[in-house]
Amino acid sequence: NIKKSPIMIAYGLFMIVLFLADIFGVDVEKSMWSNFERMEGFVGHIHFFAYFFVLTVMLRTLAEWQKMWKIFIAADILVLIVAYGQLLGAKGLFFANTFPKLGEWFSSRFAIHMSQNRLDSTIGNSAYFAIFCLMYIFIAALLWSQSKEPKKQWLYPLLIALNTIGLLYSGTRGTMIGLVVGAFITLGLMSWKEHGKIRKIFIGSLIVFSIFISSIFIFKNTPVIKSSPVLSRIASISPNDITGASRISMWKISYEAWLENPVLGYGQDNFSYIFARKFLPERMCNLEPWYERSHNVFFDWLVAAGALGLLTYLSLYGVTLWFMWKNNNGMPLSEKAILTGMLAGYFIHNFFVFDN
8 A cells, every 4th residue: 555655655755856856957858868878867767666666566575575685696696706807807906916817817808997906897887886785785684684594594694795895895985984884883773772792793893993994094104005905095085185075076066056946956967067057177177077966965966856856865764764663563673773774874875976
């Protein structure tokens, strides 16, 4: 019953606001159809909404959802095989440096698309591959928690480890932060409700991680940190590096543009219109020549659909979390904690890029 589904109602309101924003936006045709690079637009969102509706109708039991997730896991394994082929052939990394001929063999068959050593697998973009891995870390954790014999389910912890390594070698710092935040939220929620071993694991992990991250920044100029693509990427996190500067510039002009059209924004796929008007030569002369997204999903929705668009988008998170935690739906604590951690990680990732 759609009327009794808060999530469906929230999603429906988001679609209505999006339609109005696109109809009254700068370029209606572009907002409706997008382009071949992004393939989003309102037509894309119609497909997302239809897919969501079909899932709610066709998958009625936990067993049916688990079957679908396991099929997804099979796809994840195939994507990881390509990613690890890239890892073995990546220039400057241990394997290719130690075994150059083998490294060249892997490099010729598992080419990295965007750089020399940032994994992107079949997805073609390191940031997209990173959020793919983050989702599967939590999906594998969810299936592991649902297993009746978790000690025999060796595949799920293995997938968590392999996806974590894949995410780290994607070099996508926002998603790394998202994974850490999501993992600690999951452990924190479980330790808050339960005492004993899980609380000790949470506190111990927090201490070890704090020491580890502090050490990276303290020793960021040492050869050990500089020689590691993963550690050097983490150590370079700063609002003053070229990526940080570009993000801040995009957010600034997005905010200024939203103030000019605050209710429904400019319609989807019209950020290039704003970028052309509000280009900041003193800050952006050394960046990419053009941007068509804010590189922050929240500013993206402010620009594309105004305050109403952002509020209805955020309601998808809010209603989901409320439905999961406040409603007496019989979900085990571990499942609630894992799904909440996944949403938190996704939320953090989207703070630094646009939605993929």
